[in-house]
Every structure is written in C-alpha cells, then in structure tokens.
Amino acid sequence: MARTSSGLHERLLASALRLFVARGFRGTSLADIAADVGCSKASLLYHFSNKEAILTELLMPVGNEVFALDERLSELDGEEASLTAVHSFVGITLRFRREIKLLFDNLADVSCLPDLGVETIDGIRERLVDAVAGRSADPRDRIAALMALGGIFATGAADLPYDDLTLREALLTGALRTLNLAPGDPAPGDLGPGRTARDAEPGKN
Amino acid sequence: MARTSSGLHERLLASALRLFVARGFRGTSLADIAADVGCSKASLLYHFSNKEAILTELLMPVGNEVFALDERLSELDGEEASLTAVHSFVGITLRFRREIKLLFDNLADVSCLPDLGVETIDGIRERLVDAVAGRSADPRDRIAALMALGGIFATGAADLPYDDLTLREALLTGALRTLNLAPGDPAPGDLGPGRTARDAEPGKN
DNA sequence: ACGGTAACTGTCCGAACGGTCAGCTCTGAC
DNA sequence: GTCAGAGCTGACCGTTCGGACAGTTACCGT
Numbered sequence: 001m002a003r004t005s006s007g008l009h010e011r012l013l014a015s016a017l018r019l020f021v022a023r024g025f026r027g028t029s030l031a032d033i034a035a036d037v038g039c040s041k042a043s044l045l046y047h048f049s050n051k052e053a054i055l056t057e058l059l060m061p062v063g064n065e066v067f068a069l070d071e072r073l074s075e076l077d078g079e080e081a082s083l084t085a086v087h088s089f090v091g092i093t094l095r096f097r098r099e100i101k102l103l104f105d106n107l108a109d110v111s112c113l114p115d116l117g118v119e120t121i122d123g124i125r126e127r128l129v130d131a132v133a134g135r136s137a138d139p140r141d142r143i144a145a146l147m148a149l150g151g152i153f154a155t156g157a158a159d160l161p162y163d164d165l166t167l168r169e170a171l172l173t174g175a176l177r178t179l180n181l182a183p184g185d186p187a188p189g190d191l192g193p194g195r196t197a198r199d200a201e202p203g204k205n
Numbered sequence: 206m207a208r209t210s211s212g213l214h215e216r217l218l219a220s221a222l223r224l225f226v227a228r229g230f231r232g233t234s235l236a237d238i239a240a241d242v243g244c245s246k247a248s249l250l251y252h253f254s255n256k257e258a259i260l261t262e263l264l265m266p267v268g269n270e271v272f273a274l275d276e277r278l279s280e281l282d283g284e285e286a287s288l289t290a291v292h293s294f295v296g297i298t299l300r301f302r303r304e305i306k307l308l309f310d311n312l313a314d315v316s317c318l319p320d321l322g323v324e325t326i327d328g329i330r331e332r333l334v335d336a337v338a339g340r341s342a343d344p345r346d347r348i349a350a351l352m353a354l355g356g357i358f359a360t361g362a363a364d365l366p367y368d369d370l371t372l373r374e375a376l377l378t379g380a381l382r383t384l385n386l387a388p389g390d391p392a393p394g395d396l397g398p399g400r401t402a403r404d405a406e407p408g409k410n
Numbered sequence: 411a412c413g414g415t416a417a418c419t420g421t422c423c424g425a426a427c428g429g430t431c432a433g434c435t436c437t438g439a440c
Numbered sequence: 441g442t443c444a445g446a447g448c449t450g451a452c453c454g455t456t457c458g459g460a461c462a463g464t465t466a467c468c469g470t
Contacts, residue, residue: 008418023313024313024314024317025313026313026314029456029457029458030457030458030459039419040420041457041459042419042420043417043419045459046417046418046419050459051457051458051459104312105312105316106312107309107310107312108228108230108311109232111310112232125363139367139371140374140378142365143367143371143372144375144378144379146359146365147356147359147375147376147379147380147383148356148379148383150355150356150360150363151351151355151356151383152352152355153355153359154352154354154355154356155351158330160351162344166344166345166348169345170344170345170348170349170352171352173345174348174349174352174353175352175383177349177382177383177384177387178352178353178356178379178382178383179382180382182382213448234426234427234428235427235428235429236426236427236428245448245449246428246429246449247430247431247448247449247450248448248449250428250429251449255428256427
C-alpha cells in the first residue's frame with residue numbers, strides 16, 4: 001500500500017483531463033472525477049484546493065510554454081518573430097493536443113480562472129498576434145496573423161486521425177500560406193519531412 | 206402599457222445574448238437575464254420553455270444559414286465548392302459576429318443542445334471541411350481546409366476593431382491563401398472593396 | 411511505545427439555480 | 441357585463457454541487 005499515495009494526484013489529473021475533455025469542465029462534477037478514479041470526493045479535495053485548481057494545474061504546462069514563447073518573442077521582430085512564433089506555436093499545439101482541446105472547448109470557463117484569466121489570455125494573444133504579424137500594424141497583417149493562430153488552434157483542438165508529422169507539416173504550410181510567407185512557393189518539397197532546422201526551437205521549448 | 210408584451214421576448218433575447226457573450230452560458234443565470242431586462246424569472250420562463258431554449262433560439266439564425274449553405278454545397282465540388290464555401294462562410298461569420306463569439310466561447314455547452322447537438326455540429330463541420338477541401342481526400346488538403354475554417358471562425362469570434370469591409374477582404378484573402386487558392390497573387394486589387402459578385406450568394410443567403 | 415503527520419474518507423451543509431404553480435391583471439370579443 | 445385568454449409575477453421546491461470538517465488509518469522517526 002506504500003504506493004497508493006504518490007499516484008493518486010496524477011491519476012486524478014488524468015481522469016479530470018479525460019472527463020473535462022469529454023463532458024466539459026462544468027459538465028463534470030467533482031464526484032464524477034472521484035468516482036472515475038475510485039476515491040472519495042473528499043480525497044480529491046485533499047489533493048486540490050478546489051475545482052478550479054484542477055483545471056489550472058492541467059493547463060499550467062501549456063501556459064508556461066506559451067509564457068516562455070511570449071518572452072522569447074519579445075526580442076524578435078519582422079519575419080523572424082513571425083516564423084519563430086508560428087513554428088513554436090505549432091509545436092506547443094501538437095505537444096498538448098488534449099489540453100488544447102480542453103482550452104478550445106471551454107474558453108468561457110478558462111477565462112474566469114484566477115491564474116489564467118481573461119487579461120492574461122487576451123494579453124498573450126495580443127502579443128502573439130503582434131509577433132506573428134511581424135510587428136506590422138496593418139489590419140490585414142494582423143487579421144492574417146489571427147487567422148493563422150486561430151487555424152492552428154482550432155485544428156489542434158479537433159482530434160484528427162493524422163499522425164504528428166503530417167499534422168505538423170500541414171499546419172506549418174497552412175499557417176505560412178495564410179501569412180503569405182510561403183517558403184518559396186516554387187519549392188514545395190523543401191519543408192517536407194525534414195523540418196526546417198529551426199523547428200528544434202531555440203530555447204528549452 | 207399596450208406595448209410591453211410584444212417587446213419582451215426580443216428584449217430578453219438581446220439581454221441573454223449580451224450576458225452569454227460576456228459571462229458565458231453557464232456563467233449566466235436565468236435570474237441574471239431577468240434582472241437585466243427588469244422582469245421576473247417566471248416571466249422569462251413564460252417566454253422560453255427552459256434555459257437551453259434561449260441559447261437555441263439565439264443560435265438558430267446562424268444554424269439555419271449554415272444548414273442552407275451545407276445543402277447548397279452538396280451539389281458542388283472541386284474549386285467551385287471550395288470558393289463558395291469560403292465566401293459564404295465568411296459572409297455568415299461577419300453577419301453574426303456576436304453569435305459566432307457566443308458559439309466559439311461556449312462550444313462545450315452548445316454541443317449538449319438537443320437541436321444543435323454534437324452529431325449535428327460535427328456532421329456539418331465534416332461536410333464543410335469536405336467542401337472547402339474541394340472534395341480532396343488528401344490529409345494536407347483537409348487540414349488546410351480545417352485551418353481556413355478555424356481561422357475564419359476564431360477571427361470572427363474575436364471582436365476586432367475593424368470594419369466589415371476590411372475584415373471581409375482580409376478573411377477572404379487569408380482563407381484563400383491558406384487553401385493555396387490565392388486569386389491570382391499578381392492581381393490583389395480585384396477582390397477588394399467591390400466583393401466578387403458571387404458574394405451576393407445564390408440562395409436567400 | 412508513542413507522538414506526529416500524511417493520506418484518505420463519511421457526513422453534512424449552504425448556496426445557487428433551474429424550473430413549477432397558483433393566481434393576478436389587463437385587454438379585447440361578444 | 442362577463443368571459444377567455446395572454447402576459448406576467450411571487451413564492452416555493454428539489455436537486456445538484458462545491459466545499460468544510462472531524463475523524464480514522466497507516467507509516468515513520470525517535
């Protein structure tokens with residue numbers, strides 16, 4: 001019985017993620033999660049101070065990566081900012097598919113979170129758009145940037161039956177086209193399977 | 206006092222839309238809506254059989270347009286299907302910005318609706334993607350299609366400070382680029398302010 | 411042997427909320 | 441005048457759910 005303790009927290013997180021994705025945050029009660037892992041609701045609340053804390057802990061990993069990206073982007077501009085942002089965002093999206101779906105499907109609830117609140121999300125989004133737009137103030141560039149990010153986001157949230165490689169390539173191609181940064185429209189074989197070397201993103205990312 | 210009756214229903218709808226968009230569907234109680242228009246909760250439930258009915262009625266107009274589009278698309282294919290789908294979808298998105306935001310932010314809740322349920326939404330989405338992809342089965346085309354739609358959707362949901370014309374042009378340009386259907390990359394002035402004539406969509410749309 | 415503490419649970423509670431119902435009021439038809 | 445019915449409301453109800461709390465058990469250091 002020595003091992004029962006250390007595992008519960010993670011098992012609770014796993015169950016919560018599964019259920020939140022399937023039924024939505026509000027659509028899942030604490031009792032549901034507890035029942036799913038086979039422990040008491042009180043036990044669940046021993047591990048997490050409240051329901052929101054579960055959601056926060058689930059989304060923290062993604063949040064941190066996005067925060068880090070945001071910081072890294074602050075010292076870039078122009079096409080470099082744009083490309084870095086797109087590549088990294090695609091990477092994050094693919095690495096956290098289920099969390100992205102959770103976020104996508106429950107935007108209204110996540111917005112009310114104390115740690116990942118509206119102002120935080122909106123701020124980050126704004127700066128991401130700014131980077132992807134290559135710091136351009138032209139509405140058309142900013143809209144295109146938002147479309148690219150939205151497209152990646154929405155596509156990442158839809159659990160498609162494609163493998164990560166296909167998805168990564170298609171997402172990159174699509175986003176760059178959206179931004180009219182298609183990497184040599186004539187040379188479509190270049191960014192194929194091999195990833196463009198910058199895909200091993202600069203930082204820890 | 207003769208006029209109080211006929212207006213309430215619409216005023217309730219307006220308040221509900223406002224509050225749902227601001228605080229989310231679940232985050233808005235029937236009492237909130239009633240208080241906002243200054244009538245009783247019972248009165249609210251006299252006009253709508255239940256809370257879901259409000260959301261349904263709010264989203265019905267968009268739903269109907271999308272259904273109609275879906276039907277119209279069924280007899281098209283190739284680039285024609287793709288272009289029609291994109292143009293119409295952009296039009297619908299712009300015409301129902303607030304409803305789109307409502308939908309975007311509350312996907313989990315909308316999915317549980319009896320009339321606009323998961324299978325309906327997923328089915329429509331699937332067929333829309335199919336059309337936008339020009340009936341291609343190539344994963345890359347389908348992903349690009351999903352990205353284009355997702356980009357339009359997400360961008361429409363973000364209430365941007367741009368006028369409809371700018372938005373329409375940028376959305377179309379972005380989506381067509383995403384799909385690699387850029388309308389004569391050399392001739393960017395063509396689909397500018399004038400709308401491409403097909404924008405006055407065939408049907409009642 | 412024993413005190414402390416981490417892990418876990420059964421039970422209870424209060425609040426919020428969706429929804430019901432009996433009834434009130436006003437208006438318009440006959 | 442009166443009857444019907446539409447519009448509206450206050451009061452009430454049942455349930456659900458998040459959360460609090462007082463334990464209990466098992467382990468561990470001393």
